Amino acid sequence: MAADSPEALKKQLKLYAAIGGCLFIGTILTVAVAVVPALDFGDRGFSQGDLVIGLLIASVKASLVMYIFMHLNHEKKLIYLIYGMSGFFAICLYFLTKLSFIDPIKYVGFFTGGE
């Protein structure tokens, strides 16, 4: 693999350091958004806006780790398959479970004597 040659590796090292820097900045950003009133998204305190922005930053950071540190930017097909599969089923677990919480049987009218 060309990526394994010494020159390429040395180049990679710089990239790794840069990514590390990005992660640091991302972390600071997450905290800043949460604690600095001027940067507060949406309503005062924790709200949906903060949730979205917080998870967004976290996702970006996570993607950087996956693509660069975990070499998912140049990986074999099989690995993507495995990774995709687990991601898919984790989402299944979440959404299908959620579905049954959202849609419970409500005994309106018949059992409660009409309300």
Next chain:
Amino acid sequence: MSASTSHDHHDHHEPNFLQKYVFSTDHKTIGIQYGVTALLFIALGFYLMMVMRWSIAYPHEPLPEWMSWVFTEEWRGRWLQDGKVTGETYNMFGAMHGTIMVFLGVVPLGFGAFGNYVMPLQIGAPDMAFPKLNMMSFWLYFVGGAMMVASFFLESGAAKSGWTNYPPLAQIADSQFVNQLFTGQTQWLLGMVFLISSSLLGSVNVIVTMVNLRAPGLTWFRMPFFCWAMLVIAFLLLLAFPPLEVAAIMQVMDRLTGSSFFMPSGLYTASAGALDVSGGGSPLLYQHLFWFLGHPEVYVLLLPAIACVAEIIPTNTRKPLWGYKSMVWGVMVLGFLSFIVWAHHMYLTGMGPMVSSFFQVTTVLISVPSVILLTSLLISLWGGSIRFNQPMMWAVAFIPMFGIGGLTGLPLAFNLADLHLHDTYYVIGHFHYVVAPGILFGLFAGIYHWYPKATGRHMNNFLGHLHFWPSLIFINLVFFPMLIQGMAGFHRRWYNGGDAYLEKAADGVNVFGLTVLEKIDLNILMSTSAWFLAAAQIPFIVNFFTSWKTGKKVENDNPYDATTLEWATPTPPGHGNFETLPEVYRGPYEYSRPDHDEDYYPQWHEPAVAKKEETADL
């Protein structure tokens, strides 16, 4: 190749006894360890069931000596009431029967034993990809199982809240004991964490082995169906078990640290009053996490049996497996769908019509690949010159038995019917038809089939018949009446078989028009059959152990004239399995090919036309 080639041509230092038989890293030894341990656990699970069946058939009579001699006097004083099985003891045995059979018996036998022993041979690998992990996997399983069994001897007894361990019942079980760590329920959960770790290591190993260690020429679609099934099982275990691990860890937290993951607010019990917990948790969350594993687990149980049968049928009909490719695709679809059907176990939890319909549809959908598998096996028999040897008898019996199990499941897939049948003996009958006469028959077929390869000796044919025919008869007498009783409304957790119900409502009629009073006498028939069924296993035990040393020797490395790679090894296979690296030239089931002289054409035989230079000497 001679059958008894010694296999010491490498100058390795000889492993000592411990390394060779106990802490072995050889996949074959581990496979046999798994098999024997699992069979012992199945025997234990069977025994627990016999005690339960006594309680069901004769709830007011003391347990007879021939069953209770196992217990110490002290244990009897603690757990039996005047010698009778109490509700508490029945619950304990019921919960542990289910757990042992599913997690400690059938899965390790199917996936652990057959997956370990046969799969690497069939793909021409020298061993599993990670032999040490493989050993660890077995020992984690062993420790987990030992923990669960040891909990029988605790003051609290073993787990008593059903094999599913639903909170809040399971949560507050044994709460009267000071040391929550040493209660049956906590030990169950911790044991489960061990078992999950074990199957995790096992499944990683199997997948990697299959991906990377296939012999040259063994492309994916030249792999025997058995290997495909193992691959799918491994993925099921890999991805479905972690949510159960989460559930187990959370329940352990609830028990040991007093958290309320699964404890709703304001819970009140008759014995303890309002519970001193913070509340706010959700029992339903546990059920979701549990059944996310629970349903794929069903296919983890089932697929090894189908896999064994799919190997045995072509060998003994001398015909290719019918619809090999559709079976492979079928098993993959089956594996996929099994992840999204779990809530059909939960129709009674108050899910709304939208969710119920979704899971109803997926549940019915999953019967399509199941039927593809079963039909392919059935059609494979058509027009074959069938050799009715021991494995074939079990394999053929598997098909209708599993068919009954599968078809009786259909009413349960439908929400409306399930509301009436939920938690009745109908459900018990249904899944036992799948598991006992279905899966266990398939696995017995596998044992009889590969026994000569593993030990170098044949099993005794007469004892085999003595095992098969009574088993077939009695197992049906045990389980078929369950379907009838279930329709009469027999509840699965009646420890006294319905007697108490009769005293209260002798003439209560179920929606299906049957009454408990009419069907209660079936209890005695079923229980008696269960004991005869136990007796019918004695020939097998004798056969299994005596044939190991005294059975008829295997003359030929390929005694069945089979085509798959495991028959290319010496008998029994030595360390490293193959004497020369096998190469694969064709598909797995090349029987009765018109262009070939013999009626079988093994995968490893070089084609006569395009003959390469000799490789055997190298």
Next chain:
Amino acid sequence: MNEKILDEIPYIVNPRKDTGLFNSKIGIWLFLASEVMLFGGLFSGYIFLRVYADYPWPERVLPILPGLVNTFILIASSVTVVFAWAMLKLGKWNMFRLFMGITIACAAIFMGFKVVEYKAKFEHQGVRLADYTILEGHLHAADVDSHGHIVHDSHGHDAHGEGHDAHKGHDDHGNKEATTVHTSVNNIIFDAKKLTFDLTKVDEKYLETILEQAATHDAKVTFSKDVFSQSEPGVKPVKIISAGDELSYEKLIAAKEAFVAARTHNAAERTAELRRLWKESKAENEGVAGWKQAQDIAIDTDKLALVPAKSSISATVEPHISFVFAPQKVKSYNASSLTRKDGTMVVGSLQKSPMELGIDAVDFTFLVQQAEEMGIDPDDAVEKAWILSHSPAVKAAWEEHKKHVAAIDEAYFQEALKKTDGDEEKAREIANHVPEVEKYRMTWKDLVRYGSHGEINLQWYDGFKGANHKNEEWAAHFPDISIPREQIAFESKFTPRWNNYYAIYFTITGLHGLHIIGGAIVLGYYMFCPNMFRKNPTWLANRVEVAGLFWHFVDLVWIFLFPILYLM
């Protein structure tokens, strides 16, 4: 191709051609896939517990700084671990060891901070009052004398970190009357005359609490009756305990053994009798259903050779003294009797058993939620809260807090007014406002600010571990209160028991911590494999790469954990 030795496993070092991967790389990715499901399950659990919680979910309650520092540390370790791997690829063994060393050090520091965080929570006390007010704080310690009075000596208020159970209390070794038990003031104090032990559940630690406290107060606990051991009728009973013998664990165990032996004998006798009865009944009533026959079968115990089996044993306390019992170890109590979790029943009288707390947070959000559910005006409900009428300091702080909140709301309103050109109704609609979690909750920083009249204004980075009672400047503004037992609905340290937020926090971070430890051990092990580096550097690099993948995954989990646990 055919030359390789057959019992050696291929593709350990070099990738297989068609898959392009070596074995352990596939293995680790499969393992990570299952880890995704594991943490996926936990995250789903987190979301469900939060979304469907029927109590106010604690938001942003953890001190951010330790989490932030730990995030930095973990990111740094993720960078150094790829560096280490790259150095190995470049053949620089020493550089590899350096970077790997830094990685391991990062892991150690990370776990160190975790310990600090956990410890702070285990020492922090929460209590939910009967009116759903939630108080947080530190328990005070004091001495309890033999009459059950709480004696505050000079160090009575210096209670940090001493929220231990009563049996860990000790008597004063000074020369003064050494008859007090030093303990945190959160115990059930019970004046005991008689103890009854459940022999099936005798527990040494539970017993020790009683023995130690009795010894401290110079009281004697003695058995009230003789106990005999008799395993069969006809055999002369052996006296194992005489009335007046001193209570001890060994004696209780002896009594337990005698009970079990007697129970065993009786069970065997009764079983034999029942068998006989059934045999007779079956001979007489052929064809009659079992459940009908059973109605006429009853064991006549008078005819049987049974021995007495008693599962409990009593002892008296002379002179009777007050015991302190940790509430977690008490199953139930009323004015005249108390049952501990090991089944020991104590007869006597309940003493005043208050909880003394240095309050560092007052939270009315649960109260407000309950009031809203019942259709009561939340502000009215808060004004009627028990704590406001019983603690002037809390009352004063609360008044300040209301002003503070009103001022912010007013500022938002004015701001909105500008946007709507003076339309008040519209402005009220769009104006930002203080959310309920902030409005109805006074944090420890609020208490310090109000108490010091704004002189100390604490920022988000103050207080690394949260409220620190050792800092006298801060602690001076934490109101003290004595809460009567009947006001306490639920109390716990900030452990998983307190609520499901802490439960999931401890579960996920605990599991994550275990992953850190496991990963660090594996990575650290490679630092001591110079031989492998010399013989087969590619293999070692593969191993480091694979372990590194795991390490990055652990980092990745933390990247999500930090915001959802600390910032949301």
